[in-house]
Amino acid sequence: MIKVKDLHVYYGVIEAVKGVSFEVPEGKIISLIGSNGAGKTSTLNALLNRVKRKGEVIFSGFHTDKHKTHTLVQHGIALVPEGRRVFINLTVEENLRMGAFNNDENYEHLKEAMFELFPRIKEKRHQMGGTLSGGEQQMLAISRALMSEPKVLMLDEPSLGLAPKVIGEVFATIERLKKEGITILLVEQNAFAALKISDYAYVMENGHIVMEDVAASLVGNDEVRKKYLGG
Template sequence: MLKIKGLHVYYGLIEGLKGVDFHIEEHEIVTLIGSNGAGKTSTLGAIVNSVKTKGEVEFFGANISKLPTHKIIQRGIALVPEGRKVFINLTIEENLRMGAYNNDENFERMRDRMYELFPRLKERCAQLAGTMSGGEQQMLAIARALMGEPKLLMLDEPSLGLAPKIVGELFDTITRLRSEGITILLVEQNAFAALKVADRAYVLENGKVVLSDAASNLLHNAEIKKRYLGG
């Protein structure tokens, strides 16, 4: 589905990614783990061409690395950014409509699906997004991304700043989305939670992939436990 080949990312003279290779198959959850500054968010930005890059990004066999970001999104890739970035002065329903700008003819069907997936959004559909809790805003950010019916959903630090109970609900939702046929690329500081739901994982250090394996294997890898799982 998605193949990354020799990916480099540049911020001026600083090289954020240094020749990253990885792939994602349909209906997988793949997670990128690593410390702050390892290159996880840069990888997501490179896939949607929002940062300066060199290398190839293939999506269903087509090289999309030179396409503008909006064209990449139209092909079926959606990104939920770190910090949620909901439109705080718009209502929940208005945020969902913004997410359906490429899929307006299916707005009502997808809105109803999002309200089924996230019942709390339906209860508060006329509420301004800026008055919602962090967990509710994260639900909205994911729902907004799904309004375009993407084939690949990329999540950047979705559990950041959320209460443990909400984090559990969030990862249950991620698992449910995969069961409904959505492929997910997950960037997550909570490596334990990410590895619990993922099929495969890549470990990034200093802009390079240093290890890849089945997520279940990495959960029991002594070095991964020591570095990222608290022992």
């Protein structure tokens, strides 16, 4: 579904991503793992043309380099950004409507689907986004992205700052979305949690992909265990 070839990302003269290549097959959960500053977030932003980049990104057979971010969202790529970034001065329902900016005719149906997926945000639907807990904001951020009915959902550090119980709920939801046919590209510092639900994973260091394998095999890899899984 997504093929990335020799991707470079630049911030001025600084090269944050240095020629990475990877694939995200349809219907799979693919993870990018690695320490902070490895280039994972920059890679996600490059797939939506939110940063200066070079290289080839092919999504569902077409080249994305000349498309603006909102056009790529309309074609079926959605991003849940690091830190959630919900609209704190809008209600839960208003946040969801913002996510359906290109899909307004299906808003009511999609909203009810999100309330079924996350009953907790249904209870808070009239509250401002800024009054929600971290876990509830993450549920809202995922729901807002799903309102565009994406083919590929990219999640950037969805477990960041959440309690262990809530992390379990979020990752269970990611697995459910896969079963419903959504392809997932997951960036996550919690490598064990990511690998546990992923089909395949890439390890990034200093802007490079230094290792890749079936996720279950990486869990058993000694080097990965020492660096990213706490030994």
